[in-house]
Amino acid sequence: MPELPEVEIVRQSLDKKIRQKKVKKVIVRNRNLRIKLSNNFKKNLENKKVTKVSRFSKYLIINFYEGKFCIIHLGMSGTIHLIKKDLKSNFTNLSFYNSPSLPKKHNHIEIIFDDFRIIYNDPRRFGFFQIIKNNIDLKKRFSHLGPEPFDKKFNLIFFKKFIKARNKKIKDLLIDQKFVSGIGNIYASEILFHCKINPNKKIKLLNKDECSRIILSSKKILIKAIKKGGSSIRDFKNPDGSSGGFQDSFKVYQRDGLSCKRISCEGIIIKKIISNRSTFFCNTCQN
């Protein structure tokens, strides 16, 4: 499901809700996520107080007072639901489950606070939760990942150096998390449309100006997507149940066969599989 903008939207509403709150109880219904949940998972969370919720790339990070962290990756289909207690009901337990936005199946993990709980739902179970003991381990955990698009380290010098002695298509490079972290399949297509570069182009053929445009467009598209609340396709929703709006701004994603949205371009949007994933681009203005 989610790329960096969607994860950031989840982070924002989660942070607003659980900052400075103490976890009362944890319910685990299914430990078999992509990474099997550790045996002491519950113990590590129960009675611990949250300082804040942060994020790196597509990973959510719940920060706790004693210096531990719980990282959450949503995989392809993970969603987080904030469920408030229905004050009209006197039933202690069932009164949490009357939210129409809560799916019936695959609610694997619940983290319970005083008068609300957060529920992790994930049909495909490509997501995971992981406890990280301290700051050093947290750094290590993300050490294989490249900078985020907004990071000033993501610049022309870095770009040129990284692509040296490599040969792949630019679309492949953009979703390579070792190069830049947070961009996934949707935004890669949107970014390349924005800077008018063909996703099939080999990186060794990119000139300086094109590299600069890719950097700039990556920043712009992701920031715009965050401002619009992420993209709601399939099942993505803000934990409070509201939808994002960036999907209405898609210029190429899932628009194959339709005409190019660029003013004065007569092109048609093409869908092509690049390394096993759908890629969309204009056959005219992206060269």
Add this chain to the structure above:
DNA sequence: AAGAGGCCCTGATAGC
């Protein structure tokens, strides 16, 4: 050693 491809898993949709 970089890169291509397969695989983890379930659900929605298309086509018969």
Add this chain to the structure above:
DNA sequence: TGCTATCAGGGCCTCT
């Protein structure tokens, strides 16, 4: 109202 095939926004592993 049934099947079966294909595809889906991620990331890791293996083979070459």
